[in-house]
Amino acid sequence: MNRLTEKLAPWLFTIALFVIWEAVCRLFNISTITLPAPTAIYEAMVKHWWPILTNSYVTLWTTMAGFGLAVIFGLFLGIVVGWSRTIYRGLYPVMIGFNSIPKVAVVPILVIWFGIGEVPAILTAFLISFFPIVVNVATGLATMEPELEDVLRALGARKLDIMLKVGIPRAQPYFFGSLKVAITLAFVGTVVSETIAANKGIGYLMTLAGSSFQMPLVFAGLLALAVEGIVMYAVFAYIEGRMTRWAFRSSMNTAP
Amino acid sequence: MVIIDDVTLTYKGATPAVTAVRGTSLTVDHGEFAAVVGPSGCGKSTLMRLVTGLVKPTEGTVSVDGALVTGPVKIAGMAFQNANMLPWRTVIDNVMLPLEIVEPHRSRFRKHKAEYRARAEALLATVGLAGFGDRFPWELSGGMQQRASLCRSLIHEPALLMLDEPFAALDAFTREELWCVLRDLWQRLHFTVILVTHDLREAAFLADTIHVMSARPGRIVQTKKVELQRPRDLDICFEPAFTDIVHELRGKIAEVRQA
Numbered sequence: 433m434n435r436l437t438e439k440l441a442p443w444l445f446t447i448a449l450f451v452i453w454e455a456v457c458r459l460f461n462i463s464t465i466t467l468p469a470p471t472a473i474y475e476a477m478v479k480h481w482w483p484i485l486t487n488s489y490v491t492l493w494t495t496m497a498g499f500g501l502a503v504i505f506g507l508f509l510g511i512v513v514g515w516s517r518t519i520y521r522g523l524y525p526v527m528i529g530f531n532s533i534p535k536v537a538v539v540p541i542l543v544i545w546f547g548i549g550e551v552p553a554i555l556t557a558f559l560i561s562f563f564p565i566v567v568n569v570a571t572g573l574a575t576m577e578p579e580l581e582d583v584l585r586a587l588g589a590r591k592l593d594i595m596l597k598v599g600i601p602r603a604q605p606y607f608f609g610s611l612k613v614a615i616t617l618a619f620v621g622t623v624v625s626e627t628i629a630a631n632k633g634i635g636y637l638m639t640l641a642g643s644s645f646q647m648p649l650v651f652a653g654l655l656a657l658a659v660e661g662i663v664m665y666a667v668f669a670y671i672e673g674r675m676t677r678w679a680f681r682s683s684m685n686t687a688p
Numbered sequence: 689m690v691i692i693d694d695v696t697l698t699y700k701g702a703t704p705a706v707t708a709v710r711g712t713s714l715t716v717d718h719g720e721f722a723a724v725v726g727p728s729g730c731g732k733s734t735l736m737r738l739v740t741g742l743v744k745p746t747e748g749t750v751s752v753d754g755a756l757v758t759g760p761v762k763i764a765g766m767a768f769q770n771a772n773m774l775p776w777r778t779v780i781d782n783v784m785l786p787l788e789i790v791e792p793h794r795s796r797f798r799k800h801k802a803e804y805r806a807r808a809e810a811l812l813a814t815v816g817l818a819g820f821g822d823r824f825p826w827e828l829s830g831g832m833q834q835r836a837s838l839c840r841s842l843i844h845e846p847a848l849l850m851l852d853e854p855f856a857a858l859d860a861f862t863r864e865e866l867w868c869v870l871r872d873l874w875q876r877l878h879f880t881v882i883l884v885t886h887d888l889r890e891a892a893f894l895a896d897t898i899h900v901m902s903a904r905p906g907r908i909v910q911t912k913k914v915e916l917q918r919p920r921d922l923d924i925c926f927e928p929a930f931t932d933i934v935h936e937l938r939g940k941i942a943e944v945r946q947a
Contacts, residue, residue, distance in 0.1 A: 579768045583841075586740040586850070588762030589789045597785065601776050678776045678824060 468648040473655065476648035483637060488656045491622055491634040494550050495660075498557025499618040506562040506614070507607065510569025514599070515591075520574065531563045536624055543629040553625040553633060560621035561614040568610035572603025605679035608672035615664045619657060689848065689880045690716040690739055695748035696905075697734055708734040710905035711748075716882060716897075721874060723883045723891035724908075725937060726901030727945045732884040735906070736850050739882060740764045753847060761848070762790065765841035765879075769853045771833035773825035779836050780821030783808045786844040793844060811839045814876075815869050831862035835869065842873065851883045855890065864922055867893055875919060888941075889925060892916075892933045900937060902944040910940050 437444075450470045456462070457469035464472055477484060513520050513527075535556050542552035576599055584594050626635025634653045641649035673680070692714040699706045708731040716722045724732050737743045738750050741757040750757040752764075765786070773782050787793040787804055797804060809821055815835040825833055834854060841849060851870075855863040871894060874881060885891055891898045892914055900910040914933060916924060924930050 577770075577772060579770060580772045580774075582737070582740070582742055583766050583768075583772065584785075584789060585742055585760045586762075586764045586766050587786050587789045587844070588760055588791075593789055597788065598774065601774070604776070676776075678826070 465645055465647050468651050472648040473651045476646070477652045477655070480649055480652065484634075484652060484656055487632060487634050487637045487653075488660060490550070490632040491553075491619070491626065491657070492660055494553040494626075494633065495557050495615075495618045495622040495664075498554040498621060499561055499615055501554070501558040502562035502565055502614055502618065503611070505558070506565025506610075507569060509562070510566045510603075510607075511573065511595070511600070513566060514570040514573025514603070515595070517574075520570065527563065527566065535560045535621055536628070539625050539628045542625070548629045548631060550630070550632070552629055553622045553635075556625035557618040557621035560624075561618040564610045564613045564617065565607065568606040569603050572606030573599045576602060605672075605676040608668070608675050611668045612665055612672065615668055616661050619661050619664075623657060689718040689720070689753060690714070690882065691749075691751045692735070692738065693749050693751075695738060695745040695750060697731075697738060697743060698746045707905040709738070710907055712901075712907045714899055714908050714911075716880060719878045719880055721881045721883070721894060721896045723885060723895035723898045724901060725885055725888060725891050725898060725941065726906060727903050727941060728886060730901045730903050731906030732901060733852055735901075736766075736852050736882065736884055739848075740766065740850055763846055764848045764850050765844065765846035766850045767834075767837045767841040767852070767854045769856045771825070771830070771837040773833055773836060775825055778822050778824055779817070779828065780805065780808050780812070782825060783812065783821075783836060783839045783843050785840060790844045808839070808843055811843060812836070814873065815839055831858050831866065834858060834862075834866060838866070838870065838873070842877070842879075845877070845879070847879055849879050849881045851881065851885075853885055854883075856885070856887070863887075863890070868922065870894060871920065888934045888937045892930055892937070893920060893922075893925060898933075898937065900940050900944070909944055912937065 454470050457467060462469075468476075509523075513523050538559060539552055539556055542555050546552055546555070573595070576594075580598055581594060584598065589597070622633065623635040623638075626633035627639050630636045634657055638650050638653040641647075641653065692712055695712050696710045697708050699708060712735070714722075714724075714735075724735060726732055734743070738745055739752065739757070739761075741750075741752075741759050741761045744758070752761050773779070774785070777785070784797075784804055787797055793804065809818070812818060812821055812835075815838060817832060817835055817839070820828065820832065820836075825836065828836065834857075838854065841851075855866050858866065867890060874894075881894075883891070883894060895914055898912045898914060899908045900912070901907065902909045912933065916929060916933075
C-alpha cells in the first residue's frame with residue numbers, strides 16, 4: 433500500500449461505511465423510524481442546521497468546561513496520589529469505588545443541587561473524565577526507575593527535586609495520552625446529563641426529536657457528536673505528539 | 689574514606705526477612721580504587737546502597753569521609769548497569785543534572801550556566817563524546833549512553849564514585865574501551881571509587897584492592913591487593929601476574945559459591 437492510499441484510508445473507510453449503510457436501508461426497505469438512511473439524515477441536517485449548530489456549541493463548551501476542570505483536578509490528584517505509596521494505597525480503593533458508580537445515577541443528585549441546565553452537564557463531564565487522568569499521572573509517577581531515584585537521592589535531592597526533575601516530566605506521556613481518553617469520556621458525560629436534565633445541548637435535542645419520532649434528526653445529533661468527538665480527539669492527539677515527541681522516539685530504541 | 693564496620697542488613701519487608709549482608713567489614717582509603725566481586729545475589733548492590741546512605745544498616749555502622757552515615761551522603765556519584773538517561777533531556781542536560789541538585793552548584797546554576805556547560809562539554813570530550821551534547825540519549829548507542837552516564841556521575845566532582853556493574857550490559861570491546869576511559873578519569877581526578885562487578889578481569893585491571901564477597905548473606909571473605917604497576921595498559925591482561933590474580937579470585941569465588 434503506498435503512502436497516498438494510507439493517508440486517504442480513514443476517509444475511504446468512512447465513506448464506505450455510509451455507502452453500505454445507505455445501500456442496506458434501500459435494499460431492505462428499512463423504515464425511517466427504525467434506521468434512517470444517511471441521505472435522510474443529511475436532509476435533516478440541512479433542514480435543522482441552526483438548532484443542531486447552536487446545541488452542538490452548547491454541548492461543546494460544557495464538555496470543554498468539565499474537561500478543563502478534570503485536567504486541573506486530575507493533574508493535582510494524580511500528583512498527590514503518585515507522591516507517596518501510602519496515599520496511593522489509601523486513596524485508590526475510594527477512587528475505584530467512585531469510578532464504578534454509573535454517572536447516570538449521579539445526574540439526578542446534581543440536578544437537585546444545581547437545578548436543570550449547564551452546571552449538571554459540566555459536572556457530569558468532569559466526574560466521568562477525571563479518573564483516567566488521575567490514574568495515568570499517578571502511574572507515570574509510581575513507575576519511576578528506582579535506580580534513577582537512587583542516583584538523585586545519593587546527591588541529596590529532596591522528594592520535591594525528584595518530582596520536578598524526573599517524576600513530572602516522566603509522567604508527561606501518560607498525562608497527554610490520558611487526555612485523549614478523557615475528552616471522549618467528557619462528551620459521554622455531558623450528553624448523558626443533557627438527555628436527562630437540560631434545555632439545551634445535543635442530548636436535549638435528541639431526546640426532543642426522539643419523542644416526536646424525528647429519527648433522522650436524532651441521528652443527525654449522533655453524527656454531530658461523533659464529529660465533535662473526533663475533532664477534539666485529533667486536537668489532543670496532536671498536542672500529545674508535539675509535547676512528548678521524545679517518548680515516541682525513545683521507545684523505538686530500548687536502552688542498551 | 690569509607691569504613692564499613694561489622695554491618696548487618698536485614699530487609700524486614702520480605703517474608704521471610706532476607707538478610708542481604710551479615711557482619712561485613714570493609715575499609716576503603718582516600719583516593720583508592722576498590723572493587724567488590726562475588727557471586728550473583730550476594731548483596732553487592734546492597735553494599736552500595738549502604739555506603740551511599742540509601743538504606744540504613746540493621747546493625748553496625750557505616751562512615752564516609754570521617755562522618756557517620758545516617759542519611760543520603762550527598763557527596764557520591766553513582767552509575768548503574770543501565771545508563772538511566774532521562775530521554776526528554778539532551779545528553780548535556782543529562783550530564784548537568786547533578787549540578788541542579790548539589791550545592792554549591794545548585795544556587796549558582798542559573799547564573800553560571802555557560803560556565804557549567806563548558807565544563808560538561810569538556811568532560812564529555814574526555815570520554816570521546818565531543819559534539820554529542822545536543823543529541824538525545826536515544827540517538828546514542830548503549831556504550832555511548834554509558835559514557836554519558838559516567839560523566840553524569842562525575843560532573844559535580846564527587847569525592848566518592850559508586851559504580852554498580854556499569855559495564856555489564858556492554859559488548860566486550862566497548863567494555864574494555866570504557867575500562868580505559870574510567871582508568872584515565874580516575875588517574876586524572878583522583879576520586880575514591882567503589883566498583884561492584886562480577887567481571888574478575890575488570891576488577892583486576894582497574895582496582896587497587898579487590899574484596900571478595902561470599903554468597904548471601906554476604907560478607908567479605910577475602911581482600912586482595914593488586915600490585916600491578918600503574919598506569920596499566922590493556923595488554924597487562926595477558927601477563928602471567930594478571931592472570932594469576934584472576935585465577936586466584938576465580939578459585940575463591942567457586943569456593944564461596946559451593947559453601
